[in-house]
Amino acid sequence: MKRIQIITGHYGSGKTEYAVNLALHLAETTENVALADLDIVNPYFRSYEQAKRMEDAGIRVIVTSCGGVADIPAINPEVMSIFQQEKWTGVLDVGGDPIGARVLARFAHMLKAGEYDLLFVLNANRPETKDVDSALQYMQAIEAESRLKVTGIVNNTHLCRETTPEEILKGAGLAQQLSERTGLPVVHHGVQRKFVDDVKDKITGEILPMNIYMKKPWEIEFYEEE
Numbered sequence: 001m002k003r004i005q006i007i008t009g010h011y012g013s014g015k016t017e018y019a020v021n022l023a024l025h026l027a028e029t030t031e032n033v034a035l036a037d038l039d040i041v042n043p044y045f046r047s048y049e050q051a052k053r054m055e056d057a058g059i060r061v062i063v064t065s066c067g068g069v070a071d072i073p074a075i076n077p078e079v080m081s082i083f084q085q086e087k088w089t090g091v092l093d094v095g096g097d098p099i100g101a102r103v104l105a106r107f108a109h110m111l112k113a114g115e116y117d118l119l120f121v122l123n124a125n126r127p128e129t130k131d132v133d134s135a136l137q138y139m140q141a142i143e144a145e146s147r148l149k150v151t152g153i154v155n156n157t158h159l160c161r162e163t164t165p166e167e168i169l170k171g172a173g174l175a176q177q178l179s180e181r182t183g184l185p186v187v188h189h190g191v192q193r194k195f196v197d198d199v200k201d202k203i204t205g206e207i208l209p210m211n212i213y214m215k216k217p218w219e220i221e222f223y224e225e226e
Contacts (some may be wrong), residue, residue: 006118023059
């Protein structure tokens with residue numbers, strides 16, 4: 001049965017980084033993986049920037065915003081194939097706020113329970129999601145706009161190049177609090193590969209080792225040096 005992974009979360013949560021890493025992870029063991037860039041709100045970090053990397057891994061990349069050459073809020077009709085054709089395992093990278101999640105309402109009637117996961121990517125270092133009450137409020141706003149219910153939580157706490165194992169563990173604690181409040185599982189802890197050994201024995205739940213692909217221009221040299 002097909003499975004659609006819908007990735008949402010606050011701007012700066014690292015949801016696009018997570019979406020790209022998740023798609024590449026799925027492609028290692030799954031055929032017919034497709035990633036659709038449905039973020040038509042924020043032009044800063046876009047998953048289509050990693051299209052070649054993903055296509056080289058056998059992932060079909062569906063680009064919005066006029067094929068990536070202009071940031072215009074338009075949906076590529078190709079996205080419909082992910083919902084209509086059983087063969088695709090889809091990863092949808094959705095705008096990182098309630099307004100961005102509104103695009104999902106267009107497809108809500110096509111999503112059946114058990115065929116999709118709506119994952120809320122959480123970064124404990126974003127002021128809008130810094131504690132369990134604000135994170136819950138933000139998650140509920142996304143649900144209201146998308147007309148879908150969140151099915152899982154992803155701890156992706158980071159501080160870009162200033163990230164430390166302690167920050168990741170702080171995020172794990174907040175994700176656990178949100179899980180206890182909502183009854184939703186913590187699906188993944190997104191952890192930069194160099195920190196996996198530092199946190200693996202201190203975190204309960206599955207770790208998704210992450211490479212950093214979505215870099216600001218002035219960060220490229222820093223990450224390449226690692």
